[in-house]
Amino acid sequence: MSAPANFPGEPESSPAIAREFGLADHEWDRVLTTLSRKPSYAELGVISVMWSEHCSYKSSRIHLGRLPTTGPQVVQGPGENAGAVDIGDGFCAVFKMESHNHPSYIEPYQGAATGVGGILRDVFTMGARPVASLNSLRFGRPDHPKTPHLLKGVVAGIGGYGNCIGVPTVGGEVQFDASYDGNILVNAFTVGIAKTEELFFGVAEGVGNPIIYVGAKTGRDGIHGATMASAEFGDETESKLPTVQVGDPFMEKLLLEACLEIFKTDCLAGVQDMGAAGLTSSSVEMAARAGNGVELDLDAIPRRTKALSPYEMLLSESQERMLMVAKEGREQEVFDICAKWDLDASIVGRVTDTGRFVCKATPGYDPFDGTGTRDPVVVVDLPVDLLTDAAPKYDRPQRPRTERASIVSLTGDAPEDLGAEIVRLIGSPNIGSRSWIWRQYDHIVQDGTVIRPGDGDAAVIRVFCRDETGTREKYLAISVDCNARHVELDPFAGAAMAVAECTRNLVCVGAKPLGLTDCLNFGNPEVPEQMWRFSQAIDGLSAACRALGAPVVSGNVSFYNETDRRSILPTPTVATVGQLEDPSHRLGLGFVRDGDVIAHLGEPSRGVLGGSEWLVQRTGSVTGAPVGIDLDAEVALQHAMLELIGNRLLQSAHDISDGGIAICLAESCIAEGLGARVTLPPTDDAPAHALLFSEEPSRIIVSISPSDVGDVGEICRRYGVPFRKIGRVGGATLLIEDICDVPIEELAEAHAAALDFIVHEPS
Amino acid sequence: MRVAVIQFPGSNADWDALHAVRDVLGADAWYVFHKRTSLGDADAVVIPGGFSYGDYLRAGAIAGFSPIVSAIRDFAGRGGPILGICNGFQILTEMGLLPGALTRNAHLRFECRDVYVRVESEGPFTDMGKGTILRLPIAHADGRYHTTERGLAELEQQGQIAFRYSTRRGGAPNGSNANPNGSVGDIAGVYNRERNVLGMMPHPERASEAILGNDDGLAIFQSLRRHLGFE
Numbered sequence: 003m004s005a006p007a008n009f010p011g012e013p014e015s016s017p018a019i020a021r022e023f024g025l026a027d028h029e030w031d032r033v034l035t036t037l038s039r040k041p042s043y044a045e046l047g048v049i050s051v052m053w054s055e056h057c058s059y060k061s062s063r064i065h066l067g068r069l070p071t072t073g074p075q076v077v078q079g080p081g082e083n084a085g086a087v088d089i090g091d092g093f094c095a096v097f098k099m100e101s102h103n104h105p106s107y108i109e110p111y112q113g114a115a116t117g118v119g120g121i122l123r124d125v126f127t128m129g130a131r132p133v134a135s136l137n138s139l140r141f142g143r144p145d146h147p148k149t150p151h152l153l154k155g156v157v158a159g160i161g162g163y164g165n166c167i168g169v170p171t172v173g174g175e176v177q178f179d180a181s182y183d184g185n186i187l188v189n190a191f192t193v194g195i196a197k198t199e200e201l202f203f204g205v206a207e208g209v210g211n212p213i214i215y216v217g218a219k220t221g222r223d224g225i226h227g228a229t230m231a232s233a234e235f236g237d238e239t240e241s242k243l244p245t246v247q248v249g250d251p252f253m254e255k256l257l258l259e260a261c262l263e264i265f266k267t268d269c270l271a272g273v274q275d276m277g278a279a280g281l282t283s284s285s286v287e288m289a290a291r292a293g294n295g296v297e298l299d300l301d302a303i304p305r306r307t308k309a310l311s312p313y314e315m316l317l318s319e320s321q322e323r324m325l326m327v328a329k330e331g332r333e334q335e336v337f338d339i340c341a342k343w344d345l346d347a348s349i350v351g352r353v354t355d356t357g358r359f360v361c362k363a364t365p366g367y368d369p370f371d372g373t374g375t376r377d378p379v380v381v382v383d384l385p386v387d388l389l390t391d392a393a394p395k396y397d398r399p400q401r402p403r404t405e406r407a408s409i410v411s412l413t414g415d416a417p418e419d420l421g422a423e424i425v426r427l428i429g430s431p432n433i434g435s436r437s438w439i440w441r442q443y444d445h446i447v448q449d450g451t452v453i454r455p456g457d458g459d460a461a462v463i464r465v466f467c468r469d470e471t472g473t474r475e476k477y478l479a480i481s482v483d484c485n486a487r488h489v490e491l492d493p494f495a496g497a498a499m500a501v502a503e504c505t506r507n508l509v510c511v512g513a514k515p516l517g518l519t520d521c522l523n524f525g526n527p528e529v530p531e532q533m534w535r536f537s538q539a540i541d542g543l544s545a546a547c548r549a550l551g552a553p554v555v556s557g558n559v560s561f562y563n564e565t566d567r568r569s570i571l572p573t574p575t576v577a578t579v580g581q582l583e584d585p586s587h588r589l590g591l592g593f594v595r596d597g598d599v600i601a602h603l604g605e606p607s608r609g610v611l612g613g614s615e616w617l618v619q620r621t622g623s624v625t626g627a628p629v630g631i632d633l634d635a636e637v638a639l640q641h642a643m644l645e646l647i648g649n650r651l652l653q654s655a656h657d658i659s660d661g662g663i664a665i666c667l668a669e670s671c672i673a674e675g676l677g678a679r680v681t682l683p684p685t686d687d688a689p690a691h692a693l694l695f696s697e698e699p700s701r702i703i704v705s706i707s708p709s710d711v712g713d714v715g716e717i718c719r720r721y722g723v724p725f726r727k728i729g730r731v732g733g734a735t736l737l738i739e740d741i742c743d744v745p746i747e748e749l750a751e752a753h754a755a756a757l758d759f760i761v762h763e764p765s
Numbered sequence: 766m767r768v769a770v771i772q773f774p775g776s777n778a779d780w781d782a783l784h785a786v787r788d789v790l791g792a793d794a795w796y797v798f799h800k801r802t803s804l805g806d807a808d809a810v811v812i813p814g815g816f817s818y819g820d821y822l823r824a825g826a827i828a829g830f831s832p833i834v835s836a837i838r839d840f841a842g843r844g845g846p847i848l849g850i851c852n853g854f855q856i857l858t859e860m861g862l863l864p865g866a867l868t869r870n871a872h873l874r875f876e877c878r879d880v881y882v883r884v885e886s887e888g889p890f891t892d893m894g895k896g897t898i899l900r901l902p903i904a905h906a907d908g909r910y911h912t913t914e915r916g917l918a919e920l921e922q923q924g925q926i927a928f929r930y931s932t933r934r935g936g937a938p939n940g941s942n943a944n945p946n947g948s949v950g951d952i953a954g955v956y957n958r959e960r961n962v963l964g965m966m967p968h969p970e971r972a973s974e975a976i977l978g979n980d981d982g983l984a985i986f987q988s989l990r991r992h993l994g995f996e
Contacts (some may be wrong), residue, residue: 161875165904166816168777252775252819342800344774365975437878444877444904446971447814449781452978464976473788585976763872 005039007379009312010365012043019043023050029394036388042380044312045125045360051279051317052286052389055561060394061527062559065540065585071218073553075516077198081122083274084194085555087517089476089581092200096130097193099482099521099577100137101560105246106188110155115163116321117190122169123275126258127324129202129265130194133448133465135164136482137174137190138521138575140490144431144760149178152186153760159249160190161442166251167258171443172451172461175482179624180429184565189521190217191482191577195465198417200413202265204274206288206296206327206353211271212338213285213296213351216258216597217323219306224280224319225249240460253322260343261324267339269332271353276323282316285351286359290390297353300363301376308370311379312363327353359384360610400537401530415620416691421742424664425692425752432615433661434756438763452477458590459510459657459671462582477582479513481505485660486571487613488697492628496613497574499629499699500598502636503659504578505550509643510655510702512587513580513697518547520557520576525569527561535572536561543574550640552578571624587647591656592673592733593705598653600680600729601711601716604639604701605632607663609688616659616695629698636722638699642721643702651710651717658701664694664738671736672750680729681739705731766792766995769807771837771853773799773828778814778851778968785970786811788820790986791928792995799831808993809846812853814904814968824867824960825855834860846889846989847962851905854964856955863957863964864920865912871947875906879979880945882928882953882967883935888960890985891927899928899981901967903945908966910955914971917950927963928954940996 008014022031022044033049041049055061071079077094078086084098090550101116118135126133138161141149169192206213224247264270281298289296296657303315310318317341328336333349335414340347354360362378385392397421417423427433440455453462460481466472483504489496505515520543525532547554563570582588593600611617646652658666662683671678682693706714711727718725737743768786772779779796789795797804804810818827828834841847841862849857852942857863884897893899912920920926929951930944931937937951938944944951946966954965969982990996 133859158874165820165875165877165906166775166777168815250819252821254818255775255777255816255819442875443876444875446877446902446904446977447778447883447976448780449784452976454978466780550940763874 006042006045006381006383007107009041009044009363009381010494012311014315015041015043015046020046020050023047024054025050029053039398042381044316044504045384047313047317048282048382048384049389051282053393057283058393059277059397059559061396061561062536063395064397065537068540068544069554070544071554076553078201079555080557083127083280085517085519087555088198091467091474092198092469094196094198095193095579096125096128097191097476097519097579098124098189098556099189099191099519100124100558101521101523102188102190103186103523105178107186109246110152111159111162111250112246114156114159114188117188118160118163119249119251119254119321120277121190121192121538122167122254123277125192125194126261127202127204127273127275128196130196131262132169132194132481132586133188133194133450134463135169135171135192136461136480136577137171137188138482138484139174139176140182140187140573141178142186143180144178146183150760156188157439157442163249163251165444167255168447170445170451172213172445172463173455173480173482176436176439179571181571184568185563185570187523187573189575191519193480193579194755195467197469202273204288205292206271206294207271207292208329209294209353209355211327211330211353212333212349213353214326214333214347215323215350216326216340216345216347217306218250218253218320218721219304219346220310220315220318220645221306221320222314222318223319225314226551242623247319247321247322248602256343256345257322259322260345263339264336267333267335269329270326272327274325276325278319280319286386286389288327289359289386295354295356295358295360295386296299296351297354297360299378300361301367301378302348302350304346304370309368312361314762316361338678357386359386359389380751398527398533400531400534402405402534416689420691420694421744424665424668424742424744425748427616427661427683428668428749429752429756430619431756431760433665435753437754438757438761451586452585453511454573455589456677459507459655462511462514462588462661477585479508479580479582480577482577483507484575484576487618488622488629489539489572489574490624491613492630493538493572494542495628495630497539498546498633499631500574500576501543501546501550501552501633502699503657504576505552506640506657508578508580509640510589510657512589512647513582514644515550515552515578515580517555518552518576518578519575520554523560523563523570523575524561525564526690532569539572539574546633549637583648587650589647589652589655590673591670592654593670593676593678594653594674596676596732597708598705599708599711599727600678600730600731601704601714602683602701602726602728603704603722603723605635606683606685607693607696607698609685609692610696610698611692614662614695614697631699638721638723639700639702642718642723645717646714651702651714652706654705656703658703659697662695662697668702668736671746672753675746676731677733677735677746678729678731679733679737683726683728766990766993767806767808768792768794768811769797769804770811770813771793771799771833772796772994773817773831773937775817775819776813776815778970781970782811782850785973786986788971790990792990799833802832802836804836804840805908809989810840812834812847812849814851814853817852817856825852825859825966828856829832829860832979842964844959844961846992848890849964850968850970851966855907856967857962857964862962863955865910867907867953868909869907869909876945877904878902880967881931881933881943883931885926885929886924886956888956888963890929892986892988893984896935898931900912900979901969901972901982903967905966908946910952912949916972920955924956925956925958926950927956928965987988
C-alpha cells in the first residue's frame with residue numbers, strides 16, 4: 003500500500019506534532035511500527051484523537067469491565083450511543099450521561115449548551131424521543147472570583163439549549179468546592195423513550211450502502227476538542243477557545259424531528275451522531291461495530307467556511323450533525339424528509355468490506371471557489387481496528403492514598419446556638435435552594451412533569467408510549483447524585499454511597515430502580531494515587547449496583563480534571579432511572595398534614611461527621627473519619643420503602659443526605675410551610691451537633707397518617723429495618739427537643755436566598 | 766369541536782397543546798405543518814409555544830412568513846377563535862393580529878414557575894368571569910408585554926386585556942415578582958379588538974390535569990368549547 007498523499011499546505015507529521023496532538027512518544031512509535039510508514043498529517047490527527055483518553059478510554063477500559071451491566075430489564079448495555087432498559091409493553095427508556103467539563107470552563111455558555119446538545123443526540127440517535135434532561139454541576143468556592151461568571155454561564159447555556167429544543171430539564175444537583183476552582187464539572191443526562199424493537203444502532207452495515215451526512219455544515223469549531231478533554235489545564239488554557247464548539251438548538255430540533263421521521267421509514271441501516279472527534283469517530287465507530295470499512299469523499303462534505311483541509315474536516319466538532327447509513331436505493335427518502343425540515347443532506351461516502359478507514363480529497367478543490375476540477379487522492383488510509391479495538395489500553399500503576407493524620411474521629415467545636423447553626427447551614431450554597439437555577443430551565447414542557455424540581459427526592463415524569471394500539475402513560479423517576487467529599491475520604495464507600503443515595507432517591511418518590519449511567523470525573527490517571535481512587539470507585543460502584551439492582555447501561559469517563567497539578571475531588575457521578583408501578587404511589591419530600599407522625603427509618607446516627615458539609619464549612623477541608631455504608635442495610639431499607647409505598651402507607655419521604663437529619667427535617671418543613679416537633683433518636687455520647695449534621699447514609703425520614711403507624715412499623719420489622727417514631731408534624735417551627743426551636747419562615751428565607759450572594763440577583 | 770394546532774419549525778409545546786385539547790378536553794385535534802396552506806375544517810386554532818425558527822431575529826418574527834400564515838389570517842378575519850400561547854402570542858403580535866410586543870424579561874433570565882393571573886375581560890376563552898384567579902405556569906425569556914401609553918389606554922378602554930398577573934389572592938403585583946417579567950400594566954394576555962384572537966404568556970395547556978398538580982388551565986379550553994356551542 004502506498005502512503006496517502008501529503009495534502010498541500012499540511013506539514014509532514016513528526017514526533018513533535020504527535021506530542022502537540024497529545025500522543026506519548028511510545029504511542030508515536032507504536033503508530034510507526036503498526037503502519038510501517040509515517041502517517042500523513044491528517045492521519046496523525048485521526049489517530050491522536052481516536053487514541054485520546056476521551057475516545058479510547060485507554061486508562062479506564064480494563065477497569066470498566068468490572069461494572070455489572072446485565073439484568074433482565076437491560077435492553078442495551080454499554081457500547082452503543084446510549085443504554086436502554088425495559089419499561090414494559092415493548093417500550094424502553096434510553097439514557098446516558100456525559101461530561102462536558104473542559105469546554106464549560108473555557109466558555110461556560112457554549113460549553114454547557116453543547117454538552118446538552120451532545121447528550122440529546124446520543125439519545126435520539128438510538129431512535130428515542132428525548133423526554134427529560136438532568137445535570138450535575140460542580141463549581142469552585144462560592145467566593146472564588148470566577149464562580150459567578152461560570153455558574154451563570156453554565157446555567158444559561160443548559161437552559162438556552164434545553165428550553166429551545168423543548169426537552170424539560172427536570173432535576174440535577176450542584177456543589178461548590180475549592181477543588182473545582184480551576185476545573186468545573188458539567189455532566190449532562192438525557193432520557194428518551196423508544197419502542198424496543200425500533201431501536202437504532204450505530205453500525206455501518208451493508209457493503210456499498212451510501213453514507214449520508216445530515217445537518218449543520220462543517221466549520222473549524224471544536225477541532226481537537228476530544229484531545230483537549232484529555233489533558234490537564236495549565237496557564238495557556240484560555241488560548242484553547244477555538245476548541246470549544248458553538249451550539250444551535252434550533253438546528254438540533256430540526257435534526258431531532260427529521261431523524262425520528264426518517265427512522266420510521268426503515269430506510270436506514272445505521273446512524274450515529276458526530277460528537278467528540280466528529281466525522282472521524284462517527285464513521286470509524288460505525289465501521290468497527292459492523293466489522294466493515296468506510297470510504298469518505300471529503301470533497302462532498304457540506305461546509306460553512308472556505309479552504310477547509312482534510313485534517314480540519316475530519317476533526318471538526320461542529321455541532322448538530324448526523325451520519326446515516328442508508329439502505330442502497332432508499333437515499334431519496336432520506337433526502338425528502340431532510341428537505342421537509344430544511345436540512346442539508348449529502349452522500350459523503352460508502353460502506354466497504356476492506357476494514358479500512360479511507361478518505362479522499364482533491365488538492366486545491368474548494369466548493370466555495372466554484373468550478374475546480376475534482377481529482378481526489380487518498381489522504382487517509384488506516385485500519386479501522388488500529389483506531390478502535392487495537393488502540394492503546396493501559397493498566398496504569400496505582401498507589402493507595404497515604405493515610406492522613408486527620409483521619410480521626412473529628413467532631414469540631416460544638417456551636418453554641420444550634421438553631422442558628424441550622425439556619426446558617428440551610429442558607430449556604432451547598433445546601434440551600436437551587437430554585438435560582440431550575441427556574442431558568444423549562445422543566446414542564448411535554449406535559450409530563452409530575453414531581454417538579456425541589457418537590458421530591460427525585461424527578462417524576464409521565465411519558466407517553468405510542469404504538470398502533472394507542473397511547474400508554476408510564477411514569478419514570480430520575481435522580482442524579484454524587485457526594486465527592488465522601489468519595490475523597492473513602493473512594494470505595496463514597497462511590498457506593500452515590501449509587502445508594504441515587505437509588506434511595508428513586509424509592510423515596512415511589513419508583514423501583516431499573517438502571518444507572520455514570521460520569522466518572524477524576525484527575526490525572528497517570529498519577530498512581532488518582533488511578534487508585536478511580537479503581538476503588540469502580541469497585542464501590544460495582545458492589546452497590548449489584549446489591550441495589552441497578553446495572554450500568556451507559557456512561558462516560560472524564561480524566562485529567564486538574565489545573566496546575568491540582569486535582570478535583572474524585573467525582574463519580576451517577577444517574578438512575580426507575581419506574582413507578584402506579585402514579586398514585588408518588589411521594590413528595592414535604593410534610594403534608596398537621597398531626598402526621600414523623601418516623602426515622604434506618605440505623606440512627608452514631609454522630610460520625612467525616613466528610614459532612616458542616617465539618618467542611620467548620621474546618622475548611624474535607625476531613626474526618628469516613629462514614630462508610632452497609633449495603634445490606636441499604637438494600638433492606640429500599641425494599642421496605644417500596645413495600646410501604648406500594649401499600650400507600652406514607653405521606654412523605656425524604657432521605658437524609660447533605661447536611662444531615664437537621665437539614666432533612668428542615669426541608670420537609672419548608673416544602674409546604676408546616677412545622678414539626680421531634681426528638682432525635684438517642685445515641686451514646688455523641689454530641690448533639692454531630693447527630694444533627696452527620697451524613698451517615700441509609701436513613702429516611704417519613705411522615706405517616708397516625709392510623710397507618712402500626713402497619714409501617716410491622717413492615718419495617720419484617721425487613722429488619724430499624725423504625726422509630728420521632729415526632730409529629732405541626733406548628734410554625736422546627737422544634738427539636740432539647741436542641742432548637744426555629745421558625746419555619748426563618749428557615750425558608752435562608753434556604754431561598756442560598757445562592758443570592760453568588761449570583762447577586764434575587765431568587 | 767375541531768382544533769388545528771400549528772407546527773412551526775421549532776415549535777416545542779405542540780404536543781402539550783394537542784394533548785390538552787384532544788386527550789384531556791376530548792376535542793378532535795390535529796397538527797398543521799407550517800408548509801401547508803390550509804387549516805382543514807377547524808373550529809379553532811392553537812399556535813403553541815416553543816422557539817419557532819429558533820427565535821432568531823426576534824421571538825416569533827420569522828414564523829409570520831410561513832406558508833400557513835395566510836390561512837391563519839383568513840381564519841382570524843372570519844372571526845375564528847385563535848389562541849396563541851407563549852411563542853404563539855409572540856407570533857400573533859409579530860403578525861399584527863394582536864397589538865403590542867413582547868420583549869426580554871426585565872430580569873433578563875428565562876423563567877419557569879407558577880404565577881397567578883386574574884381574568885380581566887370576558888371572551889371566547891375567558892367565560893369564567895372577571896376576577897377569576899388562575900394559577901398557571903410560565904416558561905419564557907421574552908414575555909415582557911410592551912405597548913405605548915396610548916395603546917395601553919386603548920386596550921383598557923376596549924376591554925382587550927384578558928389576564929393580568931396578580932398575587933395569589935388576586936391583588937395587584939405592585940412591582941413585586943408576582944409580575945414575573947415586568948410587563949406593562951401587569952398584562953399576561955390580550956385579545957384583539959374583535960376578541961376572537963387571544964395571546965397569553967402563561968401555559969394553560971400545561972396545567973390542565975390533576976396529575977400535573979394543577980388543572981386551572983383547563984377552564985380556558987372549556988370556555989372555548991362552550992363558546993363554540995359544543996356543550
